[in-house]
Every structure is written in C-alpha cells, then in structure tokens.
Amino acid sequence: MDDHARHRWLASRILPHEGEVRGWLRRHVHSLTSADVDDLVQEAYARLWLADFASIVNGRSYFYATVRNLLLEHARRARIVPMERLGEIEALRIPSEEPGPERQVTARQELERLEGIIDALPEQCRRAFRLQKFSGLSQREISQAMNISEKTVEKHLAGALRRVLEALTRESDSVRNDLMVLGHDAKSND
Amino acid sequence: MTPSPTIDGEAARWAVRLSASALAASEQAALDAWLKQDMRHRGALVRAQAAWLDLDRVAALAPIESPQEREPEVLPPDAQWTRRSLLAAGLAAAALTGTGGAWWVWRQRGEVYVSGVGEVRRVTLSDGSSLAMNTTTRAVVRFDEAHRDVELVRGEGLFEVAKDPARPFIVRVGGVSVRAVGTVFSVRAVDRDVDVTVTEGVVEVADAAKMGSASLQRVSADERAVVTEGQGIRLERVARTDAERHLAWRDGMLAFDGEPLIEAVKEINRHNHRQITIDDPALAARPVVGLFRASDTAGFAQTVATALGAESSSDGDVIHLRARKP
Numbered sequence A: 001m002d003d004h005a006r007h008r009w010l011a012s013r014i015l016p017h018e019g020e021v022r023g024w025l026r027r028h029v030h031s032l033t034s035a036d037v038d039d040l041v042q043e044a045y046a047r048l049w050l051a052d053f054a055s056i057v058n059g060r061s062y063f064y065a066t067v068r069n070l071l072l073e074h075a076r077r078a079r080i081v082p083m084e085r086l087g088e089i090e091a092l093r094i095p096s097e098e099p100g101p102e103r104q105v106t107a108r109q110e111l112e113r114l115e116g117i118i119d120a121l122p123e124q125c126r127r128a129f130r131l132q133k134f135s136g137l138s139q140r141e142i143s144q145a146m147n148i149s150e151k152t153v154e155k156h157l158a159g160a161l162r163r164v165l166e167a168l169t170r171e172s173d174s175v176r177n178d179l180m181v182l183g184h185d186a187k188s189n190d
Numbered sequence B: 001m002t003p004s005p006t007i008d009g010e011a012a013r014w015a016v017r018l019s020a021s022a023l024a025a026s027e028q029a030a031l032d033a034w035l036k037q038d039m040r041h042r043g044a045l046v047r048a049q050a051a052w053l054d055l056d057r058v059a060a061l062a063p064i065e066s067p068q069e070r071e072p073e074v075l076p077p078d079a080q081w082t083r084r085s086l087l088a089a090g091l092a093a094a095a096l097t098g099t100g101g102a103w104w105v106w107r108q109r110g111e112v113y114v115s116g117v118g119e120v121r122r123v124t125l126s127d128g129s130s131l132a133m134n135t136t137t138r139a140v141v142r143f144d145e146a147h148r149d150v151e152l153v154r155g156e157g158l159f160e161v162a163k164d165p166a167r168p169f170i171v172r173v174g175g176v177s178v179r180a181v182g183t184v185f186s187v188r189a190v191d192r193d194v195d196v197t198v199t200e201g202v203v204e205v206a207d208a209a210k211m212g213s214a215s216l217q218r219v220s221a222d223e224r225a226v227v228t229e230g231q232g233i234r235l236e237r238v239a240r241t242d243a244e245r246h247l248a249w250r251d252g253m254l255a256f257d258g259e260p261l262i263e264a265v266k267e268i269n270r271h272n273h274r275q276i277t278i279d280d281p282a283l284a285a286r287p288v289v290g291l292f293r294a295s296d297t298a299g300f301a302q303t304v305a306t307a308l309g310a311e312s313s314s315d316g317d318v319i320h321l322r323a324r325k326p
Helices: A003-028 A034-050 A059-076 A083-090 A107-119 A123-133 A139-146 A150-169 A173-180 B004-020 B025-037 B039-060 B083-109 B240-246 B261-270 B297-308
Strands: B111-114 B121-124 B130-133 B138-143 B148-160 B169-173 B176-180 B184-189 B194-200 B202-207 B216-220 B223-227 B233-237 B253-260 B275-278 B287-293 B310-315 B318-323
Touching: A003 A034, A003 A059, A003 A150, A003 B039, A034 A059, A034 A150, A034 B004, A034 B039, A107 A123, A107 A150, A107 B039, A123 A139, A123 A150, A123 B039, A139 A150, A150 B004, A150 B039, B004 B025, B004 B039, B025 B039, B130 B138, B169 B184, B176 B184, B194 B202, B194 B216, B194 B240, B202 B223, B216 B223, B216 B233, B240 B253, B253 B261, B261 B275, B261 B287, B261 B297, B275 B297, B287 B297, B297 B310, B297 B318
Parallel strands: B148 B169, B275 B318
Antiparallel strands: B111 B138, B121 B130, B130 B148, B138 B148, B148 B184, B169 B176, B176 B202, B184 B194, B194 B223, B202 B216, B223 B233, B253 B287, B310 B318
16 A cells, blocks of 8 residues: 555544544543553554545544444453453443634644744754754755754754654643542553 | 564664665575574565655655754855765755754755655645646655755656746756746656646746756647757657646556557556556557556556457466457
8 A cells, every 4th residue: 555645544544643542541541641542542543544545534533433342352361450440431321523713723823833842842853843844854954954964963853853843732731730649550562 | 571572673674775776685685594583674675665655744844944953054055956066065055053953954845745656645735726647756845935846856847836926837857947937837847848738828947057048948738849958859749638648647547548558558558556457568559548557567467358258367476468369
C-alpha cells in the first residue's frame, strides 16, 4: 500500500482526535495510568496503520472503536484493568460527534498553537525547525545555513517533533490531573 | 517507570530521518530491529510520521506578514532570486537580527507551498490568483507592492492570474522566467526542460542563461514553449483538446492519447509511491490511450496489461509489466 497516503490519512482523520480519545480514556477507565494511555494509543496507531483506511468512513469512530477493542483485549488478559471491569468497558459508549464551536479549530488557531510550541523550543532547535517547515529548506541546506552538521540538524528537528508529539497528548490536561490520583499501578512492562 | 517518552523520542528521530533521504542498509536494519521489538514502536513511528507530515500543512497556513517582526528590508527585493542567493540573504539577515532571524529568513523566502506524492493542491494567492499544484510540487510565493513572484522549485503548476497591470506576475524556474499580466498557463519543471503551456492570454518567457533574440519569446493561447536552459526557446502549437488533456491532473486524472507506455508509466509513477516497472523493452514503445485515476497504479497496470496483451504482477511496492508468455 501507499505509505504516504496512509500517513496523510492518519494526519487528517486520526491525529486531530487523539487528545479527545485520551481524555475519554482517562475519564472512563480510572485505573489507567498515563503510561497505560500512552501504550494504548501507540498500539492503536499500530493497528490503524494496518487498517484498510480507504473503506473507513469515519476516522474518529474507528479510532475510538480500536482503542476500545484494545482495552477489552487487555482486560481479558488482566493486564491493565481488573477483570470485573470488563463489563464496564463493554458498556463504554463512543461519544457522539459534537461539532460545537469549541471543537472547530480554525487554521489560525492551529498555527498559533504551533507557534506556541515552537517559541518554547531551544533557539537552535527552533531555527532548524523554522528553516525546514516554514522556509522549505532541506536538512543539508539547513546544515549549511546554520553551520552545523546534518546529524545535528536531524537531532534538532527530532527534538522539535518530540515537543509537537507531547503537545498532542496534552489536549485535555486538566482532566488528566483530576484522574491521576485514581490510577493504581497495574502497569506491565513486557 | 514510563518507557513511552523514550519511545516517542526514538519515533521522532526515525520519522525525521525517514523524511530526509533513503536509509543506509545499516540504518534500515536498526529500524527493523527496533520495530520488531514491540508493536507499540510501529504505532509510535507512524504517529510521529503523520504529525511530521501534518506540520507542512500547518506551516503553509502562515501568512507572509507576521505582526512579530518589523525589521527593515536590508536587501533589495530583486537581488535574491536563485536559491543560493536567497540562502545567503537569509544568513545575512539571521546574523543581523539574532533570534528574529528565522522569521526574517522565512519572510524573505516567501510563502512555501508543497504538494505531496499523488496530491493535487489548489491554493488561492493573496492577489486572487490561483495556483493548482500537481504531484510533488514546491512553490515559493513572494508578493509585495510592486511584485508578484512565484518560484517553482520543482513540479508543475497551473496558474490563473488575476489582472493587476501594476504588478506583473512572474513565475521562475531557475533562470527561466514566465511573465504574465492576466492569463491562464501551466509551468512544468519535471524533466530537464521547462514547459510553458498557455490556455488563455499571452505570456513572455525569458531564459536568462541565453543571450540574444532567442532568449525572449511571447507565447499565446494554444501555444507551448519548451525551454532548455541556455539553449533557447522552442515554440509549439497545441490543440485545445491536447492542452485540456494535459491538465487532467487537476481532477486527479491522467489522460493519455497514444504516448509510449514508458512515458505514461513515468507520469503515473510521479503520482505514486508504488512504482511500475516495464520489464520488457518491447513494451516500452507501445502506445497508451485512456483516462486513468492518477492514484490508481494497480488499475492502470491492469488496464494497460490487458490492452497490450501483457501481464502485470505485484512484488511489494513494485508492479512489473511484462509481455505475456505465449
């Protein structure tokens, strides 16, 4: 299959809902630690990557359904949640889509959010990132412009991306803080 | 303990690495090993790749002017057209303005528009002109009070230019420039040549690398100029239907009308990661006729194979076309 098309599909249909899905997980499955949520989301992406995405009409529901299935599988194996929670998970409803004004992120807001992330980056990292994404320079051109090695450019860019990935998880921080106290350590590391 | 931040860090590193260039064999082995360790690694990687890709879209939303900077223009806007001189200008600017440098460089370099493999992207420019970008195209747009300049770094664009006699609209590809006032034309910089096809109005094509009379050419509707840099401009007539056919990509389609298979395959490959190879030299020259969805490599291969009495077989990301065994 066409990897690029898959990445684009993930970017446009799945990524925008990640914050919401994480919030939902934390609100409804209280025993999850934030590391559990990270694990579930990563596993969900691994499954979504294999999905026949052309036939998926609603990415958001599919994302929720994938995460819910993973939860059930984990529950059956009693890895994350105690067995008695199985029924609870099965009863979990996927929230219906509400395209309220707060959910409609405008291009302006998206850009502002990105600016916010970029502004918090260390200077070299920020410069490298801007030169690549805003000015369209290749890594080689950036290494020449900044007089640093291409390896270092790569390191800076990866650093910037890591911050962007972190920001994706932070969407509903207040909720997470409320629920952290409820989590107990049922984490397995295998 | 939380292993995930490390996973995301690794994923970010690989995503950036993969976006830059092909992996060396040793790197590929390291990546494969990492992916095999844990299924979450694959998930983290594709998530990071999707996010990295999405940043192009968000960055493209940036306007030319930003309220954050009010630096004076240090360089005359005309003095900076080649990529190298732009880079030099950026360096000078960065040195002058410190932290604000990146913003400055970015503004000097203009707005960058990029289309991915298989993507057709339409953008409306601030003057009301529109630009449709064919697959893997990169254009840098720079407008000010006196200029409308677009640098076509690579790929193909169809320009519908809003009339503004005070600000000529100029598309540049290396040393070749196409100047229009209000017109519709496409510029293609895919092979060595630059093709300029005019659908409406008149444009002037100039080749800076070539001095003398051959370096400036007026091109009218239903004409095409083919410029080989430094070697002058060749003018061809184009039938209207032919011109329309060449612009089928705007609707995600590719139209062929007797082009040799090898040309058609080259064109469809340009739109897809999944590539077709012609294993049989005898097939390469056979003519292809038909309208195909640009993203449907397999469908194209199948149809062509049937039409030419050949067979297609799939091998991972490569589709082979070969003559059918008798």
